[in-house]
Amino acid sequence: MTISVNVRQVVGPEDAAKRDTQGLRKDFLIEGLFSKGQINLTYSHLDRMIVGGIVPAEQDLVIDQVKETGTSQFLERREAAILNIGGKGTIIVGDVDYPLGFQDALYVGMGQGTLSFRSHDPANPAEFYLLSAPAHRACPTVPITLDMAKKVRAGSTEEANARTINQYVHPDVCESCQLLVGLTIFEPGSVWNTMPAHVHDRRMEVYLYFGMEEATRVFHFMGEPHETRHLVLKNHDAVLSPGWSIHSGAGTGRYSFIWAMAGDNMSFTDMDKVPMESLR
Template sequence: MTMRVLYGVSPNDMKTFDTARLRAEFLIEGLYRPGHIEFAYTHVDRMIVGAATPAAEPLSFGDGAEIGTPLFFTAREMGVANLGGAGKITVDGQTFALANRDVLYIGRGAEKVTLTSDDPAKPARFYMNSVPAGRDIPHRLITRAEAKALDLGDEARSNKRRLRMYIHPEVAPSSLLLMGITDLAPGSIWNTMPPHLHERRMEAYCYFDLDEADRVIHLMGRPDETRNLIVANGDVVISPAWSIHMGAGTGPYAFVWGMTGENQAYTDVDPVPVATLK
């Protein structure tokens, strides 16, 4: 298990960043390595994002040494989305089977998590969001069928999409984590339209199901000082509360969104008209 660290920056600092610095501060690459668990700790609301790709052998974690607690889950909760082949997650002896696009909620107090792939030739790709938690909530598997689906957007504007809420007060409770998956309709390229801010919550985007040759152009920054990141399959973007977020793909793609902050009100957003962006 490896843990890299990202430090938050202010929007004024970002004005001076070149492409390399922008990517270093906000883009997490290379999380999916067969046979490894990779984590990145961001000081933006202390979210940890991670990925595990079990091969022939199981992968396990649970020690909290790198975050200064006895256990990883001493004061944390986590959502784990399976973006690959079928796999299993065992939490302190309780085993959950995850198909593609199933999500497991792991509550505060867990001691050991073990991840396996049913078929090493078609490995599971477990994507993880973990945030500080203030209460104990039981572990729970949320299947794709159990998620709450919302159909959004407009085909004529190339932003038609289906958003599924998994870890959300209306589906499966948590302390502070929100997590879901959005799939774009065939022919649509734009996500999260209109762009918006939510000053009370940060967000992490994990883009997946992109062809090797395709990219997502992720737009971020203050509405009057936008920047872009060119994002490949499996890359994660950290979006601070002060930043807009929207993107367009050169081909089909989907993304996992994870949020934490002061509340869990999904509609607590401040829309930004596209015509005002600079």
């Protein structure tokens, strides 16, 4: 079994500002994560975050060693959070089974051993979305359902951004070393996320957009507040966001997104808000 790993180097704001659309997509956009029967990982040098898609079919898929981490086992010095956005499946951590339905998650602490992934029905496979960051201490492995997530309601219908922020890997729900992970779900008719915008230089972030119709697109805004750019994203596209960049979007139809952060600060509210008049 082959694990495909794509490596992304760090891009600075001056470089990003000079790039055309293809140049921005090359280093910030992650496409093709979810392919049946495959493990696809992207290793970003932004806080060493690994972003992955695992879609087991008839056979289990296994993550044991990933050469790019330089360790004998993937979780030897890492933690991971995994959300299922497909059919029912099971994650086996060491020799313990954790069944996951749609929008269920599993936090896996450092040093927990091999990860195996299984779909209950190969015709309707699980789609496991994996986030992993370096860890310096071990935390307990915890399954987290959508009902268990901390709910933060934000926005309004009038501003087309009424949404519920479901905090899965968060100090109030699940202990972790540095990962923060959650799922934002919009009310019908609301399409804007994370606007007014913010940056947080103390950590990076990655968004995965999903739950979209084939023709739906999200216009994702990035860049320094005074030098913004945009990327047009489809269902199951992910986008990397450095600490210097805003990360906001508007969809042409309904969508949800999973956000994940890694870096210095574990406080969800640690952000530098950008006044609307400062955006360019």
